[in-house]
Amino acid sequence: MAHWDLTVPWGSRATEVERLIGLGATHQWDVLEEFSHVQWTTLADPEGNLFCVAEHPPADGQRS
Template structure:
């Protein structure tokens, strides 16, 4: 049987202003942007991080966003992280707090309207009634 090793190389986004959007995401992740021509590469900020690549918008944005980032933070820190990201320029959209016992999340939009979520998962040793 063959063993496979696959990882995320980068999450790619088209942007009206690639440098500005990369600047927002650099503040979110703590990474340092690396511009190249009209595009900007944002490397992972550290082990376990993820890269992003921003390039000029080539067509109008679709009315429905088919994919988005789910970012995970430690249990109990979601609201503080959401507040930090809103302070950086993210737009608040909605919370999903009681629908699922294994996760709570807040959906935000970056300055160009791309949706992303900030999620927290309760510790596995936490009683079900407290989740």
């Protein structure tokens, strides 16, 4: 069993999550405040395999 982590540009995670849900993924949970260096959403594909969509803040630390 593999667990995939997809990294997207800062600020685009919600858009990518919605796109993947539209393709058949199911939202499982979000981790937004536990770690300062990454935020992610865990999804399940139609067969139940979990994967994450993650975003890291820009190198300059600026979050919009």
